Amino acid sequence: METLADGKVWPIKPGDIYILDKHDDHLLRASKTMHLACVFTPPITGTEVHREDGSYAPAED
Secondary structure: OEEOOOOOEOOOOOOOOOOOOOOOOEEOOOOOOOOOOOOOOOOOOOOOOEOOOOOEOOOOO
């Protein structure tokens, strides 16, 4: 995983977890098949639409 703001690369291996708490722009690259679980807080509903900057509007918008 690479954080774009500073170019740091963080290796991800089986059993690891990574958390983005500041809407960090990042890239996740894989050299082989990965199985991932993604968690959103608050949970998504399936009706969300990305805004122009790639983020989601809060549910009340």
